[in-house]
Amino acid sequence: MSDNHVNVGSASVQAIETVDITNKRVGLFVTCLVNTMRPTVGFAALDLLEQAGCNVEVPEHQSCCGQPAFNSGDDEGTRQIAYETIKQFEEFDYVVIPSGSCAGMIIKNFADLFEGQNEWQARAQALADKTYELLSFLVDVCNFVPQGVELEGTYTYHDSCSGYRSLGVYEQPRKMLSEVSGLEHKPLHGHSECCGFGGTFCVKYSDISDAIVEEKIENVLDTKVDYLLGGDMGCLMNMAGKLNREGHTEIKALHTAEVLADMATEILGDGHARK
Amino acid sequence: MHANKPENFEQNVSEALSQPNLKAVIRRTTDKAEAKRAEAIANFPGFENARIQGQKVKDHTIKYMAHYLAEFEKNAKAQGAIIHWASNAEEASRKVLEICRKHEAKRITRSKSMLGEEIGLSHALDNADIDRVETDLAEHIIQLAGDPPSHIVWPAMHRSREDVIKLFRENHKDPTYSEEIIELVRSARRDLRTKFLTADIGISGSNFLLADSGSTCTVTNEGNAELTTTPPKVHIVTAGIEKLVPSMAHAVPLLRLLTRSATGGEITQYITFHNGPKRQGDVDGPEEYHIVLVDNGRTKMLSEGMEEMLRCIRCGACMNHCVVYKHIGGHAYGSVYPGPMGSVLTPHLNSLKVANKQTHACTLNGRCEEVCPVKIPLPKLLRSLRAKSWEKKYEPLTNRFFVKGFAFIAKHPALFQLFSSCGVIFMRMFSKKGWIRSMPMTSGWTRNRDLIEPGTQTFMQQYKKMKKAQK
Numbered sequence: 001m002s003d004n005h006v007n008v009g010s011a012s013v014q015a016i017e018t019v020d021i022t023n024k025r026v027g028l029f030v031t032c033l034v035n036t037m038r039p040t041v042g043f044a045a046l047d048l049l050e051q052a053g054c055n056v057e058v059p060e061h062q063s064c065c066g067q068p069a070f071n072s073g074d075d076e077g078t079r080q081i082a083y084e085t086i087k088q089f090e091e092f093d094y095v096v097i098p099s100g101s102c103a104g105m106i107i108k109n110f111a112d113l114f115e116g117q118n119e120w121q122a123r124a125q126a127l128a129d130k131t132y133e134l135l136s137f138l139v140d141v142c143n144f145v146p147q148g149v150e151l152e153g154t155y156t157y158h159d160s161c162s163g164y165r166s167l168g169v170y171e172q173p174r175k176m177l178s179e180v181s182g183l184e185h186k187p188l189h190g191h192s193e194c195c196g197f198g199g200t201f202c203v204k205y206s207d208i209s210d211a212i213v214e215e216k217i218e219n220v221l222d223t224k225v226d227y228l229l230g231g232d233m234g235c236l237m238n239m240a241g242k243l244n245r246e247g248h249t250e251i252k253a254l255h256t257a258e259v260l261a262d263m264a265t266e267i268l269g270d271g272h273a274r275k
Numbered sequence: 276m277h278a279n280k281p282e283n284f285e286q287n288v289s290e291a292l293s294q295p296n297l298k299a300v301i302r303r304t305t306d307k308a309e310a311k312r313a314e315a316i317a318n319f320p321g322f323e324n325a326r327i328q329g330q331k332v333k334d335h336t337i338k339y340m341a342h343y344l345a346e347f348e349k350n351a352k353a354q355g356a357i358i359h360w361a362s363n364a365e366e367a368s369r370k371v372l373e374i375c376r377k378h379e380a381k382r383i384t385r386s387k388s389m390l391g392e393e394i395g396l397s398h399a400l401d402n403a404d405i406d407r408v409e410t411d412l413a414e415h416i417i418q419l420a421g422d423p424p425s426h427i428v429w430p431a432m433h434r435s436r437e438d439v440i441k442l443f444r445e446n447h448k449d450p451t452y453s454e455e456i457i458e459l460v461r462s463a464r465r466d467l468r469t470k471f472l473t474a475d476i477g478i479s480g481s482n483f484l485l486a487d488s489g490s491t492c493t494v495t496n497e498g499n500a501e502l503t504t505t506p507p508k509v510h511i512v513t514a515g516i517e518k519l520v521p522s523m524a525h526a527v528p529l530l531r532l533l534t535r536s537a538t539g540g541e542i543t544q545y546i547t548f549h550n551g552p553k554r555q556g557d558v559d560g561p562e563e564y565h566i567v568l569v570d571n572g573r574t575k576m577l578s579e580g581m582e583e584m585l586r587c588i589r590c591g592a593c594m595n596h597c598v599v600y601k602h603i604g605g606h607a608y609g610s611v612y613p614g615p616m617g618s619v620l621t622p623h624l625n626s627l628k629v630a631n632k633q634t635h636a637c638t639l640n641g642r643c644e645e646v647c648p649v650k651i652p653l654p655k656l657l658r659s660l661r662a663k664s665w666e667k668k669y670e671p672l673t674n675r676f677f678v679k680g681f682a683f684i685a686k687h688p689a690l691f692q693l694f695s696s697c698g699v700i701f702m703r704m705f706s707k708k709g710w711i712r713s714m715p716m717t718s719g720w721t722r723n724r725d726l727i728e729p730g731t732q733t734f735m736q737q738y739k740k741m742k743k744a745q746k
Contacts, residue, residue, distance in 0.1 A: 030734050036695045036702075037727055039734035046738075058738055061688035069682045071639060072674065073661030077682030084688055161640035194598045198638025203719025204674075205636050207292055210723035211602040212638075241724030244710055 021142050026054040027092035029085075029131075031102045032064045033233035041233060044261035045098040045134050051261075052142035054096075059088045065102040070109060071199050079113050086110070086123050094141070095131040098257055099232045100163020101199075103133040108166050133163055135231050135256055139172035145179055146260045152182040153226030155259075158216075158239065159192040160232035173231055173256045180259060186223040190216070197238040213242045221248060227264075228253040278423045281609035281621055284632040291607040297433065301604050304432040308595040311539025312646070319535060328528040330649045333586035336486075336519050337577065343486040343519045344568070350489030351566055354551030359567045361394075364624070367569045368399040371478065371511055374565055375405055378509055380475035386493065386500035387411035388480025389427050389589055390515050392611040393624060394569060396478070408470045410499035415463055419446045425605030427612060428537050428591040433604055467499070477503040477561070479549075481514035482588070483529065484568075487522040490548040491566060494533060498545055510561035512549065515569050517585040523548075529588055532648035536590035572623040584619050584656055586649040593643035593653060599636055608633055615643040615653045622660055631664040692735050699729045 026049055034041045042058075049056045066081040085106070089095045097103040107128045114121035138144040155177065163169035177183060196202060196212025203209075216239060220228050228243075228251050230236050240253035258264050279287045291297055316322045336343055348358050361367035375383065383405055385391065397418075400407040409418040413431035417424060419442045424430030431439075436454070443462050444450045451462040479500050481491040491512045493500045504510045520526045534540045553560030576584055594600040594614025605613035610621040610630065618633040634657045643653045664670060670678075684691050705714035706728035713721045720726055730737070 032695070035692075035734045036699050037729045039730040039732070039737055042734035042738070058735075060735065060739070061692075063688040063691035064681075064685040066682075066685065069678055069685070071658065071661070072670070072678045073658070073663070073665030074678050074682055075662050075665070077679060077686075080686040081682060084686055088688070161638070161642070165641040165645060194638045194640035194642065196598065196638065198640065201635070201638045203717075205288070205599075206719045206722050208288060208599055208602055208636065209638075211292060211298070212598045213724065215602075237727055238724065241710075241720070241726055244725040245723070 022053045022055070024055065024093040025091075026056045026094045026096055027089045028056055028058045029062055029065070029089060029095055029097045029102065029106075030058065031097060031099045031233065033237065034098055037237065038233055038255065040263050041098050041255045041257055044255065044257035044263050045096070047261040047263075048134070048138060048144070048146075048257055049096060049142075051146075052138055052144040054094075054142065056096075057092070062088050065097075065105040067101065067105050067199055070105065070113075071201075075113065082110055082113055082124065083120070086120070086127050089131075090123060090127050093130065094137065095127065096134050096137050097131065098134040098255065099234075100133045100160050100167055100169050101232050101234060103131055104162035104166045106131045133167050133169055133231065135173045135176065136163075136167060136169045139175055144176070146176050147179070149180045149260060149262050150182050151180050151227075151259055151264050154184045154186050154224070155227035155229050156186045156188040156220060156223040156225045157191060157256075158188060158195060158220075158228065158230040158235060160230055160235045161192070161194050163231055164192045169231065173229070176260055177229070177256065183227075183259070186225050188223055189219045195235045195238050197234045199234065202238060209238070210242070213238055217242050217246065217248070220251060225251060227251070227259070229256050229259060231256050279606050279609040281625060281630040281633065284607065284609060284630075284636065287607040287609055288603050288636070291603040296435070297604050298602060300433055300435060301601055304426070304429050305595045305601055308428075308537075308539065308591075312536060312592060312595070313539075315535040315539040315541065319531070319541075322532075322535070325528045325531050326648055326650055329532045329588075330586060332520055332525045332529060333588075333649055334582075336521060336525070337517065337582050337585045340516065340519065340574075340577070343521060344516060346486040347484055347489055347519060348568075350487065351491075351551070352489070354489045355554075355564060356489065356551050357563065357565045359565060361567055361569045361571070364394040364569075364571050367394040367513060367567055367571065368396050370567050371396060371513060372399055372403055374509065374511055375400070375403065375476055378475055378563075380405055380509070382406040382408065382470065382474045383476045383478055384408045384410050384471055384474040384503045384507065385414070385477070386479045386495065386503040387414045387430070388478075388513060389424075389611060390480050390513050390569060391478065392424060393515075394513065394571065396513065408467065408474065410467055410471065410497075410503050411495075412460065412463055412497055412499075415467065416442060419443075423606065424611065425613065426591060426594065427589050427616075433606065471499075471502040472506055474503075474507045476509040476511060477505070477507040478511045478513065479504050481512050481518055481549075482533065483520050483526045484514055484516075484518045484566075485521075485523055485526060485548070486519055488548075488550065490523075490550050492526060493547050493549070494530065494543050494545070495547075496538075496544045501545060501547055504547075504549060504561065505559050508561055509563045509565070510549070510552075511565045511567065513567045513569060515571070515573060517573055517587070529649075533588050533590050536588075536592040536646070536648040576623050579623075580659070581619070581623065581656060583651050584616075584623075586651050587616055587620075588649060589616075590648055592646045592648065593651075596642045596646045598638065598640065598642070603636075615657070616651070619653060619656045619660065627660060627664050627667065628669050631660070631669045634658075634660040634664065692733070695733045696736055699731075699733055702726075702729050703731070 069077040110124040
């Protein structure tokens, strides 16, 4: 497909609100992958939200958005997890998630899970209505413009499917990254084509997933960039893991939040405890 | 080649991925289809409106299916058609065979129809020792090769030009020795021409059934459908009941969507409306005209909340844009209908027990829904089939065990955080220079790619420490 951004299909692009964010409470939903595999993304998100003027809290008793159960067809298991998420986060004015995939789960699927349970469906919908993917929240709601961030090199951007197709995340990360001095964008052929991660798919159908990611990294390598950026840890881990397996250590994969929060010096897979 | 079975999906996938040229062969077609579709849509500003209109037409007709079927039957009969109803594939094939036997047909010509494949008509005709002549060029190729179709629009896309040259030389009476495409087409034409004129019965499918006139409509490019349906004394149409539309005016937006989504063309070479047998004064046309209306799981889909799937107009755009289809090809699915639409349809035509693996072989990336001309929410439908198959316990026990274990831990956030902390310690035992190349229980991941080393502690652990220090 072409590299021109054509049409995000049926995605509803959130209207730009101008809100005084300073007196709003923002709950940060860290996500499983950030929590365990890449804590810096969580700290980067926290930092960016604070820079944008938000009053951020991280509820201690958070778990998972439920996608591994949901995408396996275990609706009851997913509901059990969703109850906890709703209880933990419904008190906030906004819920922000550094992943289009997990945000999409809450925004697009939570309410449907509680078909026939009026009270919980209403609570799920209310949560969905105030849940945002991090990068689009920073731009669309906070009007955030990164300042004084530097990173020397070129980057290409992979638009993760859920963020791109179901939430309409496309311009926001690019807009913020254009403020990073020294960083130059190179378009990625098939920028919005699936990388083959797909959650449980990549372990269930590892070989199909591998064929898909192999093609993805061919396109990434063609750009000859220094950085591969995205907004979802799942896709980034998949692409970075394949790049490393194939010996392509010259391209560093990073979450966009890490770049914007000036934490890009530590790269994927090089050990990244909070300093 | 042998026909793959849907229940052997994993094995079919392995075979497909090990074929060195398959990906290139698929791409030759799908890349072109993608590009041509994009161009056609860019040149059609009304596309989005047509999609909405097309969806509405389909939804309306599906909602009032019984009414429109009755209207179609009445009007088709008034035109002289003989209507047959078939509730399943076996019955549909049997009805066609009965007509063939009644007319002592020795040779039949067929124009491409996925429904014909769905009801197993090829096998039924072959088993009845009737000389079956596939007249669509691609169908002709796969008939010679003995292959099942690998795509619903380009059934022979898995065959290369070299394959075709060889097949034609071996099978045509007067084959070409040229390797030019035009000469190959001429060779097929020479071979088929006499058969067109000597067939006892012509069998076609239908893209639209128009309720208000009782017409059946075929959309083709080669003119073979016209030669299949006109010279023989008997014409049989087999069509799924979801092909209904109220009238010609309702078929038009769907036609616009169909050709652009399938081939990127604004229109096909031939759009033919069949209106009953030959009338007095007509110079040609069949003397007898039959329409076999096939349910085969469709009303069941309606009753099981899968009505959105009945909108499908069989354009193939979902498979052309599917990352999984593009790597494994159509045969791996083991069904007449491959790709995203096939993974939703097959469980209803066959059974979910047999075809549930295909519903999982999807990353739910949403590209298919984005390109679907009638906005079928394919990822949602695929996931709902996973939920059904979970309820019926069709999943392998180990998968159920892991998912259930995961859900149990995740619904207890404190336990979840504890598990995450322990998981980090465990994983770090296997990491080397920032990467994990292999470790127990992650072979699905590490077979093909490395895993990044997790942080020294989870975000939550570090965050709590930070907060404590700030106090």
